Structure formats: C-alpha cells, structure tokens
Amino acid sequence: MDNILDFDMEELKSWMRDNCESEFRAKQIMDWIYKNGQCDFDNMTNIPKKLLEKLKTNFYIGTTELVKKCESKFRDTFKFLYEYKDGNMVETVVMKYKHGNSICISTQVGCRMGCKFCASTIDGMVRNLTAGEMLGQILKSQNEIGERISNIVLMGSGEPLDNYENVLKFLKIVNSEYSFNIGQRHITLSTCGIVPKIKDLADRDLQITLAISLHAPNDVMRKKIMPIANKYSIKDVIDACKYYIDKTGKRVSFEYALVSGVNDSLKCCDELTELISGLLCHVNLIPVNEVKENNLKKSSSDDVKKFYHRLIKNKIETTIRREMGSDIDAACGQLRRSYLKSKKL
Known part of the structure; x- marks a missing residue:
C-alpha cells in the first residue's frame, strides 16, 4: 500500500x-x-x-501515531514523538508565536552528520523520510493543537540536503494551494553545509530561507564539532552562500550555537565578522542545548550578550534565539533518544 x-x-x-x-x-x-x-x-x-x-x-493516510506529547510550562511549545508504520520514530516541535504557529519537522530518522552538539545523530541515520511522512508530521500536529501551522522549519532530526529529492517534493506539495498552501517565504531549510546541494537549491530559485549551521569561525574549530567540515571547508560553504545570495537575492541566516570555552570568545566573534562581513546575511545566536552524551556546555548569559553586542558593534545583523521548550527537552533528538533508552531498560 x-x-x-x-x-x-x-x-x-x-x-x-x-x-x-x-x-x-x-x-x-x-x-x-x-x-x-x-x-x-x-x-x-x-x-x-x-x-x-x-x-x-x-x-x-500516513499521518503517524502519537507516542508521547510534552507541553512546556508556558504552554507555548509542544514536542511530539511520532511513530511510523515501520516502528521508526521522529520528533516534531510546535512553537506558538503572536504571528502564528511554527513547526520544526524532521527529515530523516536519525542523522549521519555527526555534529557533536546534536542528540539526533548519536545513533546514526536509520533512513530517509518520504515527502508524505514529512507532511504527515504537519497534519498530525495541526490536529493535536487544533490550530493551523503557518511557518515551517526543516531543522529537526536529519540533514534536509542529505534527503534532497524527498525534501524538494515536500516543498512542492506543502506550498501548493490544494495542500497546506504555506508560502515559501514562511519556510526555512537548515543545513550543515552540503555545498553542491546548496548551489543546486540556488539554481531552482526557490523563495525559502536558507539557514547554515556554521557554529565556528574557522576550519580547525569547526572540524572538532562538525565532521562535515572535513569534506567542505568554511570557504567552500561561504562561496556557496554567495552563489545562493546572487542567484536568489535572498538573505542567508547563519546559525551559531555558542559553546562555553569553545567558540564563544570575542576573538571568535571578530573572526566570524571578518568571515561574513559584506554578505546579505543574518546571524542567529543559539545557546547550545546540553546533551548528556557529550561534555559541551552552553555559554553563560553574559558571554552570549557580549558576543551579541560585539557582532552588532561590528555591523552584523544578529539575534539571540529565544529559548523555548527547554523544560521539555525540545532540542533535536533528546525525546526520541530518552524514550528508546527507557524501552531497553
């Protein structure tokens, strides 16, 4: 079937x-x-x-089965653990804002990118999700909260550009009038930096927002926390971003997870400024989500603010991501991993 x-x-x-x-x-x-x-x-x-x-x-109708639902104490964030027909599970997060409801969906079961700060990659990648399985997360989540989803972020478990064809079909369907009719400008795709696919995405002239998981200002530092850096240098990634900006006229967002004592110094901040200065871009600072399986610690609020103000002083458009759902382990992979571990006990 x-x-x-x-x-x-x-x-x-x-x-x-x-x-x-x-x-x-x-x-x-x-x-x-x-x-x-x-x-x-x-x-x-x-x-x-x-x-x-x-x-x-x-x-x-592959909408997934609800295994577990968590709601933040502020009632603005919901995390769902969903199960597919083959028994595999993914996480989906819904965040409520004044401007509408945003959903963060998964594109793969697990992930093979190996980023040190992410729980979803610890056990590797199991399989890709189909376009319909991604759509099913939205359909099920809308039914669960009883409200329409208006914004989509492909930033859950998995690397979207590692599941490229299925993600492209998902984008086509979710944008269609007969489906959810969610405009491409309300969709953000996050990637750790698969350079050829970024360029191919640019050639398709989509109106989605591209978010690059950068997390370091140089190759030496990036290789320590993101294995993809061993294949594509920061120069490769930045060149691909320039190509994307030139082709689409769209601003690129750089995701930067601040890790205490690793990438949160003012020296790193100035190095980052030099790297991206002059680009049509925006930096989204993220206090790293602490994962039990690694020893990475989030930067202090003071260090986050210092980093932010230095970027602003350096004329880099910057925001600090609002932390939502920290009380329900809303970061990628945490709920799925803790549930699977409990089932083994």
Whole structure:
C-alpha cells in the first residue's frame, strides 16, 4: 500500500484515470485531508463507496501515531514523538508565536552528520523520510493543537540536503494551494553545509530561507564539532552562500550555537565578522542545548550578550534565539533518544 500523502495532485489525478475514476475526485480527497484534517477514508462523505474501497485497498493516510506529547510550562511549545508504520520514530516541535504557529519537522530518522552538539545523530541515520511522512508530521500536529501551522522549519532530526529529492517534493506539495498552501517565504531549510546541494537549491530559485549551521569561525574549530567540515571547508560553504545570495537575492541566516570555552570568545566573534562581513546575511545566536552524551556546555548569559553586542558593534545583523521548550527537552533528538533508552531498560 502507498502513503497517499506521497502523491501530489497530478499523480493522484493520474491514478484516478488509471483506475477509471474521474479526475475531480483527486481534489475532493486532497480537500478532505489537507483542508479538513481528515485521516480516515470512511469519513469522506462525498466519495462513492466503490472508490472508497479502491482507496482503502491501495492507500493509507500516513499521518503517524502519537507516542508521547510534552507541553512546556508556558504552554507555548509542544514536542511530539511520532511513530511510523515501520516502528521508526521522529520528533516534531510546535512553537506558538503572536504571528502564528511554527513547526520544526524532521527529515530523516536519525542523522549521519555527526555534529557533536546534536542528540539526533548519536545513533546514526536509520533512513530517509518520504515527502508524505514529512507532511504527515504537519497534519498530525495541526490536529493535536487544533490550530493551523503557518511557518515551517526543516531543522529537526536529519540533514534536509542529505534527503534532497524527498525534501524538494515536500516543498512542492506543502506550498501548493490544494495542500497546506504555506508560502515559501514562511519556510526555512537548515543545513550543515552540503555545498553542491546548496548551489543546486540556488539554481531552482526557490523563495525559502536558507539557514547554515556554521557554529565556528574557522576550519580547525569547526572540524572538532562538525565532521562535515572535513569534506567542505568554511570557504567552500561561504562561496556557496554567495552563489545562493546572487542567484536568489535572498538573505542567508547563519546559525551559531555558542559553546562555553569553545567558540564563544570575542576573538571568535571578530573572526566570524571578518568571515561574513559584506554578505546579505543574518546571524542567529543559539545557546547550545546540553546533551548528556557529550561534555559541551552552553555559554553563560553574559558571554552570549557580549558576543551579541560585539557582532552588532561590528555591523552584523544578529539575534539571540529565544529559548523555548527547554523544560521539555525540545532540542533535536533528546525525546526520541530518552524514550528508546527507557524501552531497553
């Protein structure tokens, strides 16, 4: 059986034609799923019974099963642990803001990038998620909170550009009018820096926001915390960003997780300034999420502020990411890992 969420409109219309059904039924079904949040074929009241039987024989609606739900004490952050049909689990986080609800979705089960500060990569990568499985996280989360999602961040477990084709299809469907109709300007894709894919993404002239997980101002430091730096130098990454900016006219966001005693000195700050000065960019400072399996400690609030003010003084547009959901382990991979460990005990 196929996950119907893996089908775009044209593919579902083609299936209807091949199965002697009217094309317009495809839109009816898409409306039930995406507009009404319906995850049961039997509840689609304007679909003929004969077609419903065909659908149930050939498809399932892959919205995932809820394993665990955590809610922050401020009721502004929800973390969900979802399970797919094969038993694999991923995490999804929903953050409520005044301007709307943002969702951080996973693109892979696990991750093979090996970044030292990330819990989702500790056990390696299990498999890619399909476009439909990513869409299923949004559909299920909307049903759980009873509100519409308006912004998407591909920054959960996994490296989006390591699952490139499925991510491209996801972006196409989630942006479509028949689906969630979420504008590309409301979508952010975060990557640790797979240079060829960044350039290919630029050539597609999408309007999404590109976020680069930089986390260090030089190669020596970056290699210690991000193995991808052994394949692509910082110069390679920055050159790819310049290409992306030139092609799309879009600002690039640099994610910089501040680790105490590692990359949070003012010397690092000045080095970072020299690296990105003159680029159409923005720096997002992130107090690193502490993970039990490593010894990385988050920078003190004073050091974060000093780093921030130095960047501002150096005329680099900068923000400090608001910490949300720290009381529910909202960082990538923590909930999944703790749940799997508890099941082994």
